[in-house]
Amino acid sequence: MIRILVFLLIVFGLGLGFAWLADRPGDMVVTFQGYRYEVSLMVAAVAITAIVAATMILWWLVKAIWNSPYTISRYFRVRQRDRGYQALSTGMIAAGAGDAVLARKKNKEAAKLISSDQEPLIQLLDAQTSLLEGDHDAARKKFEMMLDDPEMRLLGLRGLYLEAQRLGDRDVARHYAGRAAAIAPQLSWASDVALGDKTQAGDWDGALALLDTQKASHQIGRDAVNRRRAVLLTAKAMAMLDSDPLAAKNAAVEANRLAPALVPAAVTAARALFRQNDLRKGSKILEAIWKVEPHPEVADAYVHARPGDATHDRLSRARRLQSLRQNNVESSLALARAALDAGELKLARQEAEAAIRMEPRESAYLLLADIEEAETGDQGRIRQLLGKAVRAPRDPAWVADGYVSERWAPCSPVTGKLDAFEWRVPVERLGQVIEQEKDEPRPALAAVSGAPAPARPEPDVPSVVPEPDELAVIDHVDVEPARKGDETGRSGAGRPPLPDDPGVEPDETAEPPKRFGLF
Template sequence: MKLWRWILLLAVIAALAAFGWHWVAEDPGYVLVKIRGYTAEMTAIAAVIMVVVIVAIVILLWQLVRWPFGAMSRRHRRTSRQRMSAGLIALMEGRHGDAERDLQRASRLDSLRGPALLVSAEAASRRGEHGRALETLDEASQSAPQAARVLRARFLRREGRPADALALLAPEADSGSLTPGGWRELALSAVATGDMRRARQALEPLQKSGAIGPRAYASLESLVLTGSILAAPDAVALNSLWSQLPKPQRRIPAVVDAYARRAASLGMMLPAMDEVESALRREWSSQLVATYGNLTDDDNEGRLRRVEGWLDVHPNDANLLLTLGRMCVRAKLWGKAHKYLDRALALEPGGAIWEALGDTYAGEGDNAQAQRCYRNALAMARGEPAQFAPHELRGKLDTRPVAIEERSEHGVPRLRE
């Protein structure tokens, strides 16, 4: 409050006090108290002051009488809070047994009972004591029923029982009273059980709640939509699902990739290519480029020229080079296939590139080199190092990235430092 407001308030109080004093001074009142032969006479103001003093003395005496019992209660609260703190720290440090013991003791305080039992159940679950964790949740459900239900669903999902978790959360989901954590568990459990319709239904309330960050929500959304698309039983169901998705969801690269792969497997090659090409025009994605390379149609040469145009803008993308190599193998352009695949190996060695290179040598009739490439591809698929280096096949390779010209918003090339 500003200084002038304080001054105004004090002036008002002083004026009221002055007028009140004059009003009382004119007639202070008279109080007579007679009890068992004793008589007390005083003014009304003195009587009020005496009553206030007596009440204050009574309250003080009551506090003094309660102090020993209050000290015990305060000690109990302080000890419980300390055990709660120690239990949380032990849980984060991985000392789950100590955490469970401290949290069980902290739960003796009524105000901490619900949170302490919930965290204690989490500690028991991390120890592998699933039965004990569920028993603790039964106790916690009396203080925090919704949180206990969500945590129980999480435990069931972790134990490989997503159907039970889904059945536990379904009634609240149908009534719309599920908490954000419950919607997340519902979505994950639905994905695990293959109930993709219910998993998609959980996305909207979870997004509106804002309970999880954009990155976490995007990851969950991609998981749900990708699973839904890959689970489409036929072309009609896939087209229906794809048309129902909002435009922002149809532009997620992982979702476009899933649609392209599923559409191709159902024989809808042209729609798959169209979606991938549209997505690449909006935003470059190495994942989509790799998928595009696996799609086949009768116009392989036209697609090859289109993809070679992308190479001018993304010369150091190993997936793009792998895609070009595969398309050249299908077109039996062995020299160009070697050029692209050798370059891809130099930039980012991988099992898929070695496999495509093996197909190139096999197409040329060099079975010995093809077998060496396939062995490398198999080794890398197992997580083992490649048995042969690229230069052992075709000599030393140029591993330097191609410099990309940078231009300003006016189209003027920028000088490199």
């Protein structure tokens, strides 16, 4: 557009010049070697203009002829490059689609038309094609060759990291991720792995510095930064709680400020404050988190805030927790435990039964068994409650990547991911699936193993013949007395019922028999 405007301005200027000369007629006289040439001024201007134009055209022709070899070679070079990039583009698409044959064909074609030094994507296509073909050794060698090229180094580290992950070699994967994070901290995959590695090693200051680098590079949002910082500060406070209580308190309080819903941060901050004899502030932190998410660790820290308190003082604090969150299973269990310690067995039984009505689970039945033992000592009733605890759903626990832990940790021990633990119910026991499918016919153990079926026991001998998928469920239950009784029953002698056998309760007569005839 600018060239057109300049051309129009030049033409317009020439037109004005010729018009100006036409309005002012005159003659131009040139004397050369005795000859005198006389022409009009207009003719002289046209001649001069024609000579200049002819000179420019002649110069352009000479220059074009002189540069014609370079122009021709450049034309073919550009055409070859375009064909190479077209082949490279087709090969990348084929690699993404999983077409190894076409990807390899286009990779060879692109390598012939374009030099790999000029276009690093050819090396990437070559490595991806080797992965599609299943030649992982060749792919790793290509990724290792990329480490020598500064432009391709991060790509090579990424490929080696993924290959190490595929092989399950976590140490090698962390090594490559650490190298990548040192070169480019803005890479989220590398910095996350390096962050988890530093966390597992207990390098809290290094992990916090790396988190600040991530924040400066704007790769994660503000909320995510605050959450991760709170997790790291909580872990740091837990590690320093015994050695440096003041520093642990500062770190835990900051973590609780950044993530008020993080239970370990609140519990650690409260315990650090209790060690500093700041009972009021620590109790406020626990009360605030209890209103948001009732948690047994919060209840334990709140009830045992002062080690020297009497049992009834702890009971009063448990009542305070229940008033903050009523009709909650954790509130009832906390109050039941405190009442059991204080000797208030009637209140303890009432709250434990209320917890079972709200959410029947293992800890509630175990607590009720403890109350039964303290109040009546009825072994039959206690065994019945323990049997219900075996079949009851599991209590929530800290779970990360399928790993169940009794204590919270800042990262997963399986993958090293930061903030991976969640408070939830683990995978249910296999026995609960059996209970749900108890109406379906199942073969006996002897039928599965191919052994002859045992003789039918006498009516007064309990049958303890578990199914194959039930063995993993009851392997932790002491069933040796029952098995010995079976052997006695098979000999034809029979066995009288145990003195502490509670029998069948009236409200359970209509229920089908339990699958585990343990009691």
